Amino acid sequence: MFDTQTHKDNAVESKATKIECRDCQVYYGDTHAIKDVNVDIEDKTVTAFIGPSGCGKSTFLRCLNRMNDTIDIARVMGSFKLDGEEIYDKRVDPVQLRAKVGMVFQKPNPFPKSIYDNVAYGPRIHGLARNKADLDEIVEKSLRRGAIWDEVKDRLDAPGTGLSGGQQQRLCIARAVATEPEVLLMDEPCSALDPIATAQVEELIDELRQRYSVVIVTHSMQQAARVSQKTAFFHLGNLVEFGETGQIFTNPEDPRTESYITGRIG
Amino acid sequence: MNAGLVLLVVVALAAIGFVIGRSRAISTAGGDARGLHSLPGYYGQTVFLFTAVPALLVMIGWLLFQPLYIDGQISDMISDTDIAEGSSRSLVMSDVRRVASGLNTALEKGIVSETQIASMTTDNTDVRAMLGSAGIALASAVEQNILTVAKEYRQIKGTLGLLMAGVVILIAAAGFLVSVKRIHPDYRARNVSERAIKALLIVASLVAILTTVGIIFSLVFETVRFFGLYPAKDFFFSLTWNPQFSGGSDLGIFPLLWGTLYVSFVALLFAVPIGLMVAIYLSEYASNRVRSIVKPMVEVLAGIPTIVYGLFALITVGPLLRDYFAQPLGLGTSSSSVLTAGLVMGIMLIPFVSSLSDDVINAVPQSMRDGSYGLGATQSETVKQVILPAALPGVVGAILLAASRAIGETMIVVMGAGAAAKLSLNPFEAMTTITVKIVSQLTGDTEFESPETLVAFALGLSLFVITLGLNVLALYIVRKYREQYE
Numbered sequence: 001m002f003d004t005q006t007h008k009d010n011a012v013e014s015k016a017t018k019i020e021c022r023d024c025q026v027y028y029g030d031t032h033a034i035k036d037v038n039v040d041i042e043d044k045t046v047t048a049f050i051g052p053s054g055c056g057k058s059t060f061l062r063c064l065n066r067m068n069d070t071i072d073i074a075r076v077m078g079s080f081k082l083d084g085e086e087i088y089d090k091r092v093d094p095v096q097l098r099a100k101v102g103m104v105f106q107k108p109n110p111f112p113k114s115i116y117d118n119v120a121y122g123p124r125i126h127g128l129a130r131n132k133a134d135l136d137e138i139v140e141k142s143l144r145r146g147a148i149w150d151e152v153k154d155r156l157d158a159p160g161t162g163l164s165g166g167q168q169q170r171l172c173i174a175r176a177v178a179t180e181p182e183v184l185l186m187d188e189p190c191s192a193l194d195p196i197a198t199a200q201v202e203e204l205i206d207e208l209r210q211r212y213s214v215v216i217v218t219h220s221m222q223q224a225a226r227v228s229q230k231t232a233f234f235h236l237g238n239l240v241e242f243g244e245t246g247q248i249f250t251n252p253e254d255p256r257t258e259s260y261i262t263g264r265i266g
Numbered sequence: 267m268n269a270g271l272v273l274l275v276v277v278a279l280a281a282i283g284f285v286i287g288r289s290r291a292i293s294t295a296g297g298d299a300r301g302l303h304s305l306p307g308y309y310g311q312t313v314f315l316f317t318a319v320p321a322l323l324v325m326i327g328w329l330l331f332q333p334l335y336i337d338g339q340i341s342d343m344i345s346d347t348d349i350a351e352g353s354s355r356s357l358v359m360s361d362v363r364r365v366a367s368g369l370n371t372a373l374e375k376g377i378v379s380e381t382q383i384a385s386m387t388t389d390n391t392d393v394r395a396m397l398g399s400a401g402i403a404l405a406s407a408v409e410q411n412i413l414t415v416a417k418e419y420r421q422i423k424g425t426l427g428l429l430m431a432g433v434v435i436l437i438a439a440a441g442f443l444v445s446v447k448r449i450h451p452d453y454r455a456r457n458v459s460e461r462a463i464k465a466l467l468i469v470a471s472l473v474a475i476l477t478t479v480g481i482i483f484s485l486v487f488e489t490v491r492f493f494g495l496y497p498a499k500d501f502f503f504s505l506t507w508n509p510q511f512s513g514g515s516d517l518g519i520f521p522l523l524w525g526t527l528y529v530s531f532v533a534l535l536f537a538v539p540i541g542l543m544v545a546i547y548l549s550e551y552a553s554n555r556v557r558s559i560v561k562p563m564v565e566v567l568a569g570i571p572t573i574v575y576g577l578f579a580l581i582t583v584g585p586l587l588r589d590y591f592a593q594p595l596g597l598g599t600s601s602s603s604v605l606t607a608g609l610v611m612g613i614m615l616i617p618f619v620s621s622l623s624d625d626v627i628n629a630v631p632q633s634m635r636d637g638s639y640g641l642g643a644t645q646s647e648t649v650k651q652v653i654l655p656a657a658l659p660g661v662v663g664a665i666l667l668a669a670s671r672a673i674g675e676t677m678i679v680v681m682g683a684g685a686a687a688k689l690s691l692n693p694f695e696a697m698t699t700i701t702v703k704i705v706s707q708l709t710g711d712t713e714f715e716s717p718e719t720l721v722a723f724a725l726g727l728s729l730f731v732i733t734l735g736l737n738v739l740a741l742y743i744v745r746k747y748r749e750q751y752e
Contacts, residue, residue: 070639072553099642109633112656121651122641172637179641 015042018183018213019064019087024078026059026068033059037078037239039232041183046205046214048228048245050221052260055234057217061185064215065101066094082183099126102181106188108168110160110175115152118160118171119143122179138178145211146174147204166197173204177212184208186216190223202227221261225249233257269329272431273322276438280318283442287313287449295451304456312455315462316445321438328430336426340419348411358412361404365393365416366423368402375400383420388413485730488723496717501724507687509707509718517721519728521687525604525697526729529683530672532608532693533615537672538665540612541619546649548620549627561624568617576681579610584682591694598694600684605693607682611675618668626660627653659743666740670733676701700725 019041026034034056041047041064049057059068066087068074080087087097099122110118119139122128129135139156143149148170152163160171169189176184186205190198205227208214218224224231225245232242233254241248241257252258291309295301302309340362341355349358372378377400378386386393393408408416449455493501496517504518544564548557584601587609592598630653638648654661676699684696685706707722714720 065640067636067639070635095642095644097642098640103636103640105633105636105640107633109631109637111634111637111652121638121643125641125643125647125651175637176641 015045017041018043018083020079020081020084021063022079022081024060024063024076024080026056026063026077027075028059028071029073033237034063035237037234039239039242041213041215042230043213044209044211045230046209046216046228047230047232048224049215049217049232049234050219050224050260051234051240053219056237057232057234058187060234061187061215061217064183064185065098065103067098067103069094099179100181101183101185102176102179104169104173104176104184104186104189107192108165108172110163110168110171112159112161114157115143115160115163115171116156119175119178121175126179128179142174142178143171145177145208146170147200147207148174164197166193166200169193169197169201170204173201173208177208181212183213183215186214188217188219191219198223221249233260235260268427269325269430272325272434275435276318276321276325279435279438279442280314283313283317283446284310287311287446290446290449291451291455294449302451303454304459308455308459309449309453311459311462312453313442313445313449315458316441317438318441319462320441321434324437325430325434328434332423332426332430336419336422339422340415343415343418344411348409361412362416362419364402364404365397365408365412366419368397368400368404369416369420371402372397372400383417386413386417482727482730485723485727488720489727491715492717492720492724495715495720501721505689507703509721511710511712511718513716515718517717519700519725521689522698522700522703522725523728524689525679525683525687526673526699526701528604528693528697529607529611529679529699530669532604533611533672533675534665534669536609536612537615537619537668541616541664541668542623542661544616544620545623545627546653549624550645550649550653561621564620565617567614568621570614572614572675572677573681575610575614576677579606579678579682583610587694595694597692600694600696602682602684602696603694604683604697607679608693610682611672611678614675614678615668615672618671619664622664622667623657623661626657626664629660630656659746663740663744666736666743670736670740673699673733673736674701674729675699676705680705700729704729 017040019039021037021039021041024034024037024039025032037060039047039060049061051057059074062068063076063080064087066076068076076088082097082101086092111121113121116139119142120129120135123135123138129138140149140153143152148167151167152158152171160168163171169192173184173186173189189205190201193201202223205214205216209229216224216227228245230243231245231248233240233248233252233256235256241252241254243253248257249261252261288306288310291302291306292299299306337359341359344355344358344362349355369378369383373380373383377396388408388410393413394404394406397404397408501517501519503520504516505520506516506518507521509515509517548561548564552560580601584603584606587603587606588599588601591605592600592603634652634656635648638652643651679699680702683698683702685698685702686696687703688695688697690697704722704725707719707725710719712718
């Protein structure tokens with residue numbers, strides 16, 4: 001009994017840190033949106049960011065693949081290290097970085113192209129396939145990992161926008177997976193989906209954990225509890241608490257976390 | 267009593283009606299406006315509407331039909347002997363109207379009295395001299411018959427004018443009384459006012475539609491007359507355009523159509539790529555500050571009068587192209603050329619393409635861009651593979667609108683491309699377009715009833731059909747593909 005306990009702890013401990021964030025600050029113009037956040041995101045783990053609306057969790061997520069660069073007024077400070085390398089270093093090409101740190105958005109956003117072209121988009125721009133057969137293989141593999149292959153294999157030429165909301169979101173996940181990222185960022189991936197589609201996507205997230213480090217922003221505490229191993233609670237731009245998901249939901253240390261998960265603030 | 271005065275009376279009555287209706291509404295509710303179905307002002311509005319609208323509609327109808335009725339009455343009084351050699355009934359009719367209004371002016375100035383007019387004949391008065399002293403110049407002496415008819419015309423017009431004033435004011439008063447009587451706390455005045463506003467909006471849009479229909483009809487009638495004088499087959503299929511003032515012209519549309527399409531094509535060749543790149547820069551790359559400066563500056567191009575562009579073509583671009591391209595290459599010696607007009611027109615069209623495309627590109631959801639950047643695409647990859655395909659229908663619409671604008675352009679072509687109707691592939695040759703020829707045929711000295719003049723209407727109708735077709739196509743494309751990325 002004692003042995004298994006230590007063994008399990010060791011398993012968690014042994015996972016390598018994928019992204020290390022230190023003293024992170026984000027400003028939108030004069031607004032201080034993220035204040036002194038320190039987080040270690042582990043490899044092959046699902047990390048959930050929870051917190052009330054406007055607390056900065058999406059902003060922080062967008063720092064991890066420099067998506068905030070596309071917003072003129074956003075300024076990011078502090079240290080973000082992916083595998084020990086500074087993300088915001090001048091030598092890092094944000095475009096290359098985003099291929100390594102993929103992203104799935106709140107609303108499914110398939111391009112107005114065929115299902116095949118949607119998935120092949122990333123591999124094509126990064127030159128991941130040597131020939132057509134190679135590309136076909138990547139597309140099939142990605143769609144399988146997105147758990148949508150069986151539903152679309154007969155209509156790869158149909159427009160991606162013609163799928164249902166849940167299918168579109170899984171297509172977007174497949175599209176993100178196709179560039180072989182190391183980290184997958186998901187910004188409320190289920191908020192536009194019905195419960196059945198949500199269940200499918202959650203199941204998928206659990207499978208993706210075998211291969212990638214997944215960071216998910218969610219408004220649903222049940223979802224965070226179901227899919228994640230680590231949870232970070234943000235409030236008013238501060239990281240209030242970060243730890244094992246079970247720990248956070250059953251025995252939070254900070255009174256604000258407890259108030260939030262019991263529904264008293266937020 | 268003239269129409270302006272009647273209008274004033276009706277409006278005044280309606281304004282009084284508003285005040286009375288409002289206060290009556292409050293008094294029927296026992297002084298408490300909360301007991302009313304609608305706000306008191308709405309009751310005032312219903313009285314205003316019922317007083318003014320029917321009366322004014324009757325007045326408008328009356329004013330439209332009165333001249334027709336009077337002309338019918340008077341026309342019978344003019345015998346064929348009154349119509350001089352080389353004149354026509356309509357010319358005599360306009361003489362009658364002129365004398366009649368001259369008499370009125372003379373009366374107002376106190377030169378003659380009402381009784382003097384009644385007893386006036388050409389024997390006892392020199393009507394022409396008398397009217398001349400009142401400031402009305404007549405071309406020839408007034409015949410006795412004409413004077414009689416003119417007096418009759420005055421008479422009928424005066425009677426009808428009084429009758430109209432009476433009827434219109436009566437209708438206004440009736441509407442006033444009925445609507446005031448109807449006021450009751452349960453009366454849904456607010457809904458009446460709502461329907462009135464709806465009717466007003468419908469009328470406004472009808473004006474636009476009916477004008478278009480009117481334009482088409484006027485073109486169609488004249489075109490039919492043209493085809494009565496000149497075979498349609500020759501017009502559409504003849505390869506020569508050679509109008510002769512003495513008759514026997516070749517009036518084939520083909521060389522003009524070729525010139526029109528060639529110039530427009532050259533213009534679009536310049537305007538579309540540049541306009542599109544401007545739009546992409548402004549919407550995707552430029553910072554807000556740059557955008558707020560550059561966009562209005564580009565749009566200034568759209569505000570420059572086309573005659574100024576024409577001057578630019580004539581003085582700067584034409585000689586430049588001739589001296590540095592046409593002559594060294596041995597392609598021509600004319601400073602007026604298709605390329606001159608096309609180039610300058612292309613500059614004019616840049617803001618059309620860029621402004622519309624910019625709006626369309628901005629309408630592509632941000633989530634598309636995020637999706638593409640999130641996969642590690644660069645900006646130009648995103649533009650090329652995601653944004654342009656998504657914005658394509660709108661961009662095509664913008665291009666087609668620019669094309670119909672290019673086809674209808676006149677001034678730049680007159681000054682840049684010349685007026686010679688030619689069928690040639692050489693872009694350094696002078697050519698001309700449909701619009702230019704419409705102007706030159708209509709402003710010539712030929713008789714109106716000749717095919718040389720009427721051809722302008724056939725050309726105009728052809729142009730109208732072409733541009734209408736392009737606009738419909740543009741609208742169709744925009745609508746069909748608009749929601750694709752939603």
